[in-house]
Amino acid sequence: MRSLQSTEAVIAAVLVVVMLLIGLINPAFWGVDNLFSLARANVVIGIMALGVLLIMISGGIDVSFPAISAAALYITVRTMVALDYDGVVLPFIAASVIGVLLGTFNAFIIERFRMIPLIVTLGTASIVRGLVLGLLGTSIVNINKMPKELIAFGKQDLVSVTAQNGATVGLTAMVLVYIGVAVVMHIVLRHTMMGRSVYAYGGDPESARRAGVNTRRTIYFVYCTAGLLAGFAGLLHASMIWQANPRDFIGLELDVIAAVVLGGASIFGGRGSVLGTMIGVFTLVMIKNSLILMKVDTTWQRVVVGVIIIAATAITAWRDRKKLV
Amino acid sequence: MSEYLIELKNISKRFGGVRALDDVSIAIRPGEIHCLAGENGSGKSTIIKVMSGIYTPEEGEILIDGNSVGRLDPIQAVHRGVQVIYQDFSLFGNLTVAENLALNTYLLEGRKRMDWPRARSMAREVLARLDVEIDIDADVESLPASGKQIVAIARAILAEARLIIMDEPTTALTRHEVDALFAIVRDLKAQGIAILFVSHKMREMLEISERLTVFRNGRKVAEGAMRDFDEPAITRAMTGLELDEEPYAPEIDPAAAPALEVGDLRVAGIVHGVSLELRPGEIVGISGLIGSGRTELARALFGMEKAVARTFRVAGRDVFPRSVQEAIALGIAYVPEDRLSEGLFLTQSIERNMVVSILERLRSGLFLDRKAMRDKTGQMFRDMQIAAPSPDTAVGNLSGGNAQRVMLGRWLLTGAKILILNGPTVGVDVGSKAKIHRIIRDLAEKEGLAVLMISDDVPELTGNCNRIHVMHEGRFVAEFRGADMTEDNINDSLKALR
Numbered sequence: 096m097r098s099l100q101s102t103e104a105v106i107a108a109v110l111v112v113v114m115l116l117i118g119l120i121n122p123a124f125w126g127v128d129n130l131f132s133l134a135r136a137n138v139v140i141g142i143m144a145l146g147v148l149l150i151m152i153s154g155g156i157d158v159s160f161p162a163i164s165a166a167a168l169y170i171t172v173r174t175m176v177a178l179d180y181d182g183v184v185l186p187f188i189a190a191s192v193i194g195v196l197l198g199t200f201n202a203f204i205i206e207r208f209r210m211i212p213l214i215v216t217l218g219t220a221s222i223v224r225g226l227v228l229g230l231l232g233t234s235i236v237n238i239n240k241m242p243k244e245l246i247a248f249g250k251q252d253l254v255s256v257t258a259q260n261g262a263t264v265g266l267t268a269m270v271l272v273y274i275g276v277a278v279v280m281h282i283v284l285r286h287t288m289m290g291r292s293v294y295a296y297g298g299d300p301e302s303a304r305r306a307g308v309n310t311r312r313t314i315y316f317v318y319c320t321a322g323l324l325a326g327f328a329g330l331l332h333a334s335m336i337w338q339a340n341p342r343d344f345i346g347l348e349l350d351v352i353a354a355v356v357l358g359g360a361s362i363f364g365g366r367g368s369v370l371g372t373m374i375g376v377f378t379l380v381m382i383k384n385s386l387i388l389m390k391v392d393t394t395w396q397r398v399v400v401g402v403i404i405i406a407a408t409a410i411t412a413w414r415d416r417k418k419l420v
Numbered sequence: 421m422s423e424y425l426i427e428l429k430n431i432s433k434r435f436g437g438v439r440a441l442d443d444v445s446i447a448i449r450p451g452e453i454h455c456l457a458g459e460n461g462s463g464k465s466t467i468i469k470v471m472s473g474i475y476t477p478e479e480g481e482i483l484i485d486g487n488s489v490g491r492l493d494p495i496q497a498v499h500r501g502v503q504v505i506y507q508d509f510s511l512f513g514n515l516t517v518a519e520n521l522a523l524n525t526y527l528l529e530g531r532k533r534m535d536w537p538r539a540r541s542m543a544r545e546v547l548a549r550l551d552v553e554i555d556i557d558a559d560v561e562s563l564p565a566s567g568k569q570i571v572a573i574a575r576a577i578l579a580e581a582r583l584i585i586m587d588e589p590t591t592a593l594t595r596h597e598v599d600a601l602f603a604i605v606r607d608l609k610a611q612g613i614a615i616l617f618v619s620h621k622m623r624e625m626l627e628i629s630e631r632l633t634v635f636r637n638g639r640k641v642a643e644g645a646m647r648d649f650d651e652p653a654i655t656r657a658m659t660g661l662e663l664d665e666e667p668y669a670p671e672i673d674p675a676a677a678p679a680l681e682v683g684d685l686r687v688a689g690i691v692h693g694v695s696l697e698l699r700p701g702e703i704v705g706i707s708g709l710i711g712s713g714r715t716e717l718a719r720a721l722f723g724m725e726k727a728v729a730r731t732f733r734v735a736g737r738d739v740f741p742r743s744v745q746e747a748i749a750l751g752i753a754y755v756p757e758d759r760l761s762e763g764l765f766l767t768q769s770i771e772r773n774m775v776v777s778i779l780e781r782l783r784s785g786l787f788l789d790r791k792a793m794r795d796k797t798g799q800m801f802r803d804m805q806i807a808a809p810s811p812d813t814a815v816g817n818l819s820g821g822n823a824q825r826v827m828l829g830r831w832l833l834t835g836a837k838i839l840i841l842n843g844p845t846v847g848v849d850v851g852s853k854a855k856i857h858r859i860i861r862d863l864a865e866k867e868g869l870a871v872l873m874i875s876d877d878v879p880e881l882t883g884n885c886n887r888i889h890v891m892h893e894g895r896f897v898a899e900f901r902g903a904d905m906t907e908d909n910i911n912d913s914l915k916a917l918r
Contacts, residue, residue: 288526291534295512295523302510307527365514 198322
């Protein structure tokens with residue numbers, strides 16, 4: 096555990112350095128409005144990242160969660176529109192259940208046929224995307240048709256202040272949801288036998304089996320929970336941007352995996368923490384946000400994300416390999 | 421109350437048509453240090469799996485504390501106090517010592533919550549009981565092999581083990597660590613815990629065990645108190661052969677040019693001026709502690725290490741190999757210490773593993789000459805007496821001794837005149853070892869190969885070499901030959917270096 100803490104300290108130090116650098120180049124970075132918008136941008140990616148973290152600790156990888164999120168949010172919102180239903184709690188439960196079902200599919204294939212998670216989740220992503228577009232259509236549900244209560248939920252602010260330019264900016268209350276999910280995830284990972292089983296399984300599946308870990312249950316737990324978080328995050332996203340787009344989140348898997356790796360999780364499994372992941376997400380979101388502020392082309396942003404994922408993976412791989420010697 | 425903690429009676433176990441265990445019995449008393457010896461494939465691993473409930477035997481009876489247990493399954497075995505420590509320890513490198521120790525117990529108790537304070541106090545307690553100091557908050561992967569083994573033992577004790585079965589426990593340990601392990605084992609004995617060592621390292625068995633059981637080909641061939649056995653007797657029981665080897669004394673033609681002549685070879689910081697002469701037909705040994713520079717010397721001779729030398733002559737020619745390719749072209753071959761990581765392709769066939777060193781020569785146009793490939797490897801497969809159905813068998817399925825012979829075959833195919841062997845029989849069982857020695861001696865004697873043999877195993881050197889250098893801190897500090905070349909002399913010389 097000590098090594099994890101030091102890993103987190105390193106990531107936090109990187110974050111602070113990057114923040115100072117960005118602040119030097121662009122003093123507007125430290126503006127309240129920018130910081131609030133940064134926090135807002137963390138919420139959905141952060142919740143997804145916590146799911147991916149869980150899977151990466153278990154030694155797997157998931158590229159299907161953006162498709163799961165999109166499916167969960169689109170199916171839920173379209174159903175709400177069709178039924179003329181408005182509300183918050185039930186839709187979030189529905190979106191989460193859709194996520195769990197798709198996660199169960201991943202877990203079933205991976206566990207039953209002992210297949211590589213990357214291939215399985217790639218396939219799942221393609222199937223889910225295709226089915227949603229094929230069966231439900233491609234039209235975007237816009238603000239005029241979006242359920243009002245869902246919008247109202249996503250609109251809530253924690254505090255609002257008046258920025259220098261006179262506009263009122265608020266800190267979205269959804270950060271509380273994010274923090275809540277993170278706290279629960281931390282407790283699960285750190286203080287339950289289920290969470291420790293995930294670490295054990297990710298460290299050495301064969302030894303975990305010998306030690307009496309129910310490996311089947313562990314795999315289902317991991318992929319179902321990640322599916323749940325993806326479904327939940329999907330609908331949260333819709334309620335925050337007042338729109339339901341079935342083509343949402345395309346290409347997001349790379350950003351999220353980059354953030355998790357940046358947060359110190361090992362691509363070999365067995366290592367990673369909630370705090371590290373949150374710092375990793377914040378760093379990635381901040382860098383992307385700053386590139387936008389600096390008017391860097393989106394194509395170049397892809398380059399930066401690519402560089403981050405390779406550099407962060409190389410560093411963690413180097414760290415993990417060094418320990419083996 | 422029965423005299424025995426666990427008793428296996430007339431156990432038979434078959435896999436397909438193969439009888440892995442044929443009517444064997446073994447009994448272990450409480451607090452006894454028992455040794456189970458046997459070569460690869462003798463049924464050692466099978467009997468461990470029967471004892472720990474992983475395999476169910478077709479015939480026979482298992483008694484624990486004198487009561488027949490009928491069918492033993494793994495959970496029952498654990499509940500009755502049978503714990504196995506596998507060679508890989510089955511620990512979690514990514515978790516701390518404390519968690520590794522607590523995890524099994526917690527899982528066994530069916531807990532839902534991870535109780536960290538209790539895990540840490542459990543760990544502290546059990547390590548105190550073993551009288552060892554290990555940082556309980558360190559990740560297990562940061563521990564040396566000996567530390568991992570102690571954690572594995574501690575975990576077995578926490579599971580209330582009454583019998584701890586240890587599979588090849590001394591393989592990854594230095595001599596000093598083996599002594600520490602034995603101290604712990606004696607301590608466990610004093611606490612009434614029985615230990616079953618499964619090993620083929622006879623010297624260490626003789627040191628610690630009280631009773632011995634020997635398996636060969638799925639049958640029990642010997643048992644009794646350890647004091648009734650000596651090393652040759654155990655070897656005889658394990659192999660069924662007399663393995664007396666007369667010392668190697670080749671007739672060297674003093675007029676013939678040395679195959680290799682090296683003067684004042686240096687590798688920066690490691691080898692400080694070594695001079696060496698190897699004549700055709702000679703087997704020259706190098707003994708030395710780890711860190712003496714012996715491996716770097718071998719690698720330098722093979723063009724793998726940056727080195728300088730005053731003279732470097734191969735068959736009278738002044739040349740200095742700067743790369744492995746050049747060394748091979750000069751007729752030098754090197755069989756490394758760790759053949760698994762430095763040499764063999766485990767998923768590939770014996771044939772492919774052998775020809776990899778001569779692919780260039782087998783080329784005809786853009787393609788490989790498959791017939792020449794078959795002929796050459798087929799011959800070598802027979803010469804090396806590799807026990808496998810055919811040269812198409814994957815190397816990963818071979819025992820250590822056979823794998824080593826594949827490696828030897830690969831280098832002999834290059835037509836090497838100088839063979840450098842680093843730990844030629846590490847991890848190889850006794851019978852196979854003798855076979856490898858025979859092959860090496862024949863190659864030197866009949867084919868005029870010049871062999872440099874680096875080994876930790878002093879009897880291996882004295883039994884096969886005609887000269888032995890002792891290396892220390894990058895220099896040759898002593899040379900033994902003829903009547904002086906005894907195990908005791910070399911051991912004394914090594915001891916003086918410590």
